[in-house]
Amino acid sequence: MKQQQNNRTKPAGKSRRNTSFTAVSKSAKGKHKTQNQAGVKKHFAKKKQIHRQKSDDRAVAQLHRDLEKKAKKMTTAQPQIERYGVRHLSIEAAFAGQRIDNYLRRILPNLPKSRLYQMLRKGEVRLNKKRVKAESRVSEGDILRLPPISIQTGGGTFVPEKALAEIKNNVLYQDENFMVLNKPAGIAVHSGSKNQYGIIDVVRRAFPDGGWELCHRLDKETSGCLVLANSRLALNTFQDLSIAGGIHKQYLALVKGTWAANELLINTPIEKQSVARMNAQGEFETVVEGGDKDSISVFTTREHYAKTTLMQVVIKTGKTHQIRVHAALNKHPIAMDDKYGDFKWNRAVEKLGLPRLFLHAHIIRFKAFDEIIHVSAELPDDLQRFIDLHC
Numbered sequence: 339m340k341q342q343q344n345n346r347t348k349p350a351g352k353s354r355r356n357t358s359f360t361a362v363s364k365s366a367k368g369k370h371k372t373q374n375q376a377g378v379k380k381h382f383a384k385k386k387q388i389h390r391q392k393s394d395d396r397a398v399a400q401l402h403r404d405l406e407k408k409a410k411k412m413t414t415a416q417p418q419i420e421r422y423g424v425r426h427l428s429i430e431a432a433f434a435g436q437r438i439d440n441y442l443r444r445i446l447p448n449l450p451k452s453r454l455y456q457m458l459r460k461g462e463v464r465l466n467k468k469r470v471k472a473e474s475r476v477s478e479g480d481i482l483r484l485p486p487i488s489i490q491t492g493g494g495t496f497v498p499e500k501a502l503a504e505i506k507n508n509v510l511y512q513d514e515n516f517m518v519l520n521k522p523a524g525i526a527v528h529s530g531s532k533n534q535y536g537i538i539d540v541v542r543r544a545f546p547d548g549g550w551e552l553c554h555r556l557d558k559e560t561s562g563c564l565v566l567a568n569s570r571l572a573l574n575t576f577q578d579l580s581i582a583g584g585i586h587k588q589y590l591a592l593v594k595g596t597w598a599a600n601e602l603l604i605n606t607p608i609e610k611q612s613v614a615r616m617n618a619q620g621e622f623e624t625v626v627e628g629g630d631k632d633s634i635s636v637f638t639t640r641e642h643y644a645k646t647t648l649m650q651v652v653i654k655t656g657k658t659h660q661i662r663v664h665a666a667l668n669k670h671p672i673a674m675d676d677k678y679g680d681f682k683w684n685r686a687v688e689k690l691g692l693p694r695l696f697l698h699a700h701i702i703r704f705k706a707f708d709e710i711i712h713v714s715a716e717l718p719d720d721l722q723r724f725i726d727l728h729c
Contacts, residue, residue: 419489420488420489421487421488422486422489424486425483428480428481429476429477429478429479429480430478432569432570434476434478435476436476436570438472438474438476439458439472441482442454442463446489449487453487457487458471458472463482463483463484464482464483465482465483466480496534497540501525501540502540502544504522505541510713510714511711511713514568515567516565516566516567516568516572517541517545517550517566518563518565518702519537519541519563519566520563520564521537521561521562523558523559523561523718523720524694525537525540527552527555527558527564537552537564538552549568549569549570550567552564553565553573553577554576554580554585554656556699557697559674559694561715561721562589562698562699562715563700563713563715565702575707579704579706580656583654584705585704586652586703587652587653587699587702588699588700588701589652589698589700590648590649590651590697590700590717591649591661591672592647592649592725593646593647593665593670593672594646594673594683595645595646595647595669595670596642597637597649598639599637599638600639601636601637601638602637603635604634604636605632605634606663606667607633608657608659633655633660633664634654634655635651635654636652637649637651637664637668638652646673646729648725649670650700659677659678662675662677662678663678666678666679672695673687673695674687674688674694687728690728691724692720694720698715698717699715700714700715701713701715
């Protein structure tokens with residue numbers, strides 16, 4: 339009996355030894371497999387926190403580097419305050435007929451508009467010893483009295499070096515009176531709340547010795563020929579030619595569908611809208627235009643493609659968005675026109691790689707100071723590439 343009892347106890351003992359051996363083997367395979375679950379979570383949470391901290395440090399360091407680079411590229415000096423006493427100016431012949439508020443904005447470009455119009459309202463500005471309104475016009479020989487003023491100078495409008503280099507390389511024509519630029523798309527002609535700088539700011543910074551003024555406008559996303567004048571006389575000459583129909587403007591536009599047109603004249607009035615429009619004196623004023631006024635565009639088919647047509651457009655008038663409106667009214671909207679176009683089609687061509695409005699000021703021609711100025715700007719690379727690949 340004793341022997342049988344011993345035989346029964348041996349397997350039990352052997353079983354305990356095997357269990358112990360198994361536990362030791364698992365422990366040898368790696369401590370992380372036998373750690374407490376809470377400890378594992380704590381371990382990886384700490385590693386994640388360290389990794390996040392390193393990422394934040396790298397981001398902050400990159401931000402500092404970017405700010406330092408931007409500071410080095412700043413082309414404007416630190417603002418300074420200049421103070422002037424009472425001044426009396428004689429109006430030159432070149433500025434005769436100009437509104438007095440626009441004249442003041444020209445000679446005092448850094449004076450805030452609020453202060454400028456305050457001086458006019460309070461009678462601080464006198465013309466020939468009399469109070470004047472903002473809309474009054476100056477004549478040659480008039481004496482303008484300016485009150486004591488303080489002006490912040492040296493700050494100016496920030497213009498990146500890249501923009502300066504781009505505009506300098508895009509001059510198509512220049513003489514003592516005019517400059518014709520191949521305007522890049524994406525830059526407005528004027529700075530504003532949504533535009534840090536405009537073409538005119540870049541030109542004045544790139545060519546500081548001239549008295550450059552815009553002769554006309556192009557939409558922000560429109561590229562091509564843009565004319566600037568180097569003097570008041572040149573600006574008035576261009577404006578007179580524009581009113582008389584002496585400026586030939588020719589555009590290229592890619593429109594939806596197949597459009598067969600041979601000098602198709604469209605004279606559909608544009609709906610009334612408030613716009614900033616240059617008047618005969620070369621000043622931009624907010625006016626309501628459109629309605630019953632003529633808006634003349636001449637469309638001619640230049641090239642047929644599978645689902646699109648490249649059109650040549652000559653405009654006889656210069657209403658806001660004239661070409662875009664006329665194309666849309668004839669059920670052939672311009673590609674990527676986000677205001678008058680086919681939005682579903684726009685998304686399709688955008689996916690194919692068209693980055694912006696397909697409208698380009700191709701040719702401008704006029705005669706001034708006994709010289710014929712004829713300038714053309716070929717399609718930019720982004721528009722030509724889209725035609726080559728997808729049309």
